[in-house]
Amino acid sequence: MGQFNAKTLLKKSVAPFFAGLYQGLGQIVVLHRVIAESKNQRLRNTGIEITEEHLEQLIIFFRKRNYDFISLEELVDYLAVKRKRKFVIFTLDDGYLDNLTNAYPVFKKYKVPFTIYITTNFPDKKAVLWWYLLEDLLLKEQSISFRFQNKSYAFKLQTYSEKEVAFNYLRELIKSQEEENQLALIDSLFSINGIPLYQKVEELALNWDQIIQLNNDPLVSIGAHTVSHPSFKAISDDQILKEINESIQILESKLDATIKHFAYPYGSAVEVGEREVKLLSKTKIKTATTGRVGNVMREHINHLHALPRLYIGSATTELELNNFISGKTSFIKGVKERIITV
Template sequence: MDTRHKAIAAAFRLMAATGADRWSRGFAQGAGVILTLHHVRPAAPRAFAPNALLEITPEFLDVALRLIRSEGHDLVSLDEALDHLSRPKRGRFFVALTFDDGYRDNVEQAWPVLAKHGAPWTMFVTPGFADRTARLWWLELEEAIRALPRIELDLPDGRFAMPSVTDAEKARAFRKLYWRLRKGPEAILLAAISDLATRAGIDPAALVERECLPWETLRALVGAPGVTIGAHTMTHPMLAKHDEAFARGEIADSRARLEAELAVPIRHFAYPVGDPTSAGPREFAQTKEAGFASAVTTRPGHLWPGHAAHPHALPRISLNGLHQNEAALRMLLSGLPFWLRNGGRRLDIG
């Protein structure tokens, strides 16, 4: 855990110790919250794990669901969440669970826990992952840096060169290169990571095959109690980095493909990456135009009645794998960290 996340963990502990999760509810909690999850799988301790924030254990998911139930919160589907926003139930706070990308462990590890608690959930699927044609580039980058003793790239904004022998050096190289590439065009990011993966002997398609669900399993999920399938673009691009026609196609085509493959209406959408550099007002308008009932971002925040008028720009809160403890969870559900972060502003739709 880096310095930033250590500070966040300390803040969560301090807030929980003062009972802030209780006394802040009246002004910070809102009507409900949508939680973002990615991987749910057994812990595999390793020193170099830059994507560990994207995974929680089945045991922590069980703890989270028990706490949500014990606090008297309602576990709801996305359709029910939209209904609660438009017709608020006084004194009832709701939680909706969403899983991005379509990972195998969502079915193998998360679903049994969800079923035990009777928790509805939405899986946002990228057809390109089911086809084995899209790329898990963040995982490619991790695996390449794990394999290579030095990272060297000639990038348009200058040369990148860092040692990558020790776990600490690998973590530093990943962090520096990841954020440098994220700032630029996605084509450069994909080309650079492809170069590293080739040098490291990483097969991108094999990574997707290992991690992501195939079409036959996705079809078997259709109609299962509590399960909703949503769209997550065709190939998982950061939409705002692309031209309007490309973004519109990724949004609309993902819905059409999923409906053709699964034979069910696809009503909900999640923006890949989902921060303001990846999805903004243009994309919010495009998902509405494509006919989705809702679209979720990763802009951190709780849901307020005002979001009923902006269902294509909904915030979510990540269940971060670096903070798998009850104190952190209580603070996330309280809304206080995001009320403070957003300066009391309830809507972030710009």
Template sequence: MLKNVKHAVGKCIANAVLPNGLYCFNYHRIGEASLTEYDPNVFSCDEANFSEHMLYLKKNFTVVSIDDLSEILNGKIRDKRYALITFDDGYIDNYSKAFPILLENKIASTFFLATNFMNNAEIPWWDRIAYLVRHAQVDEVKLTNWSESIVLSKDNVSNSIRQVLDLVKVNNGSTIEEILIELEQKLQIPDTKLVDKEPLFMTWDMAREMSDAGMAFGSQTCSHRIMSHLSIEEQDHEAKASKELIEKELNTSIKAFAYPVGGKDSFTADTVKIIKKYYQISFSFISGINTSKNLDEFCIERISVDSNCNATQLSHKLLKLLLRKLHKSVWK
């Protein structure tokens, strides 16, 4: 009872003190994380909590589409508390589970696609790694360029997957392809054929249906490899080719890009120059609330929705982000 009261009070405080600005809520997968053979950490929340989030955002924010951003970023960012809903990667549950809830709530979300995965043509590298870790025949692993080994817990596979992926995302000179090969060897996987019980990613037909219903799309490259790990030529290809394919398949103009992984080390000044050639705006995965009129339109911060949080927990997360922002401004 006391816990419920505490949560309700926290939610009221958050809603009262949150500043005007652009809040970009970022989702990945919708569904039950415990049921996947791949990376459970990619799941944002289940359908019930996602539906609750949409009701909460409609009540406490002005929910906008990506087409509204030009006007908002051009001087109106402090007029209201704006909420933009985005999805990364293009998983099939974005279509089967999130899309109906978005339609029901009349919310136009933006979906960033990694085009190599469309039509389930390719299993992404992070899900391949998660599957390998799940089926490891050893208790710890250390790759050639790692400074330390990782103990693989059978009781907390999700944490083991997260630890391995955190090291993989560090640019240590190895390509994703090289890392996958070495992981298969070091983890002593008896059968490297990945399970394929059902499609992981949406099809172009699904994306077209969503586009026709008012959903927007952007690019997250072709392969979803980390841009800062690639050559200038590779980055340019990833940015240009993915945009061209999405525009061709959906018969629409694409103006937004989301950096794969999206942390501060996942893209460089050279990456931004390339993105500016093909897109009008781009989104990072750096956590924050966008309140400045001098906002960098090619590094828009987003709020990761994860851990199957409910609407109250989501409001608490926003309050923590605000407190962190205030703390930074005080100590500048």
């Protein structure tokens, strides 16, 4: 056994005593889609989906532990004033239709406030949800071939594992392209197979009337999530400011409301750092959340533009959740993991 493993083991044994330092005051949960249970064969997009039952169990999990369910609006107050109870805030990214049809009834049943961060190209139906187009294409076809940048690609798709391998490969290939090349690649992949590029955004994204309907309920707040969901690391300062400010303007004019909350697209350490947080602080946004994983500490009152969240997907177990909210997960990771910013 290496030294690292021995150290980790030792840490695990003392974790129950020290984890308290890492548990903080509460959590901001990040979800994307809330879907109905289905037996259909799926590829890896299930990572951004949980079922309605899973959402209900999640709410019950926090309720059993006497958490306060609060909105982002109440966060500053919760950080500033000492309280006995911990808090949880629910957020959903991007603007999927199932947030209204599947998640909203569950939140409503338990009177749980939540925020949806809208990428405005979703309701404007200008986003290409290539990860869902790709899943459909690969599940349907027995083989595909296409040309991109003078290279030929061919995939055999007879078995599930062949489809899965192709999905993971193509997902990385698309993700790693700069915008212009990405569009060209998406075009050569889908157009040649007769798949309309905007089919999925029509099918899966909220429209403006639905967002207005949600925003009219005091339980719901709408936040910004850029216009086109770019990786900030790949674009200039001016482009970043434009993406943030334009999305705020569009939302404010459609909703006749003030937009104060923002989530960075993707939001991992690869896409958000000091530069992006500094730029964000030049805008009117009050709180901004990342995709970095961590508990919210009192100290975050000084880092309201770099708030960590708790990522929950279909595979998250109750034990993982327990370890996370107790601070055990962060403690085992190390000292730097106490106050997560960027």
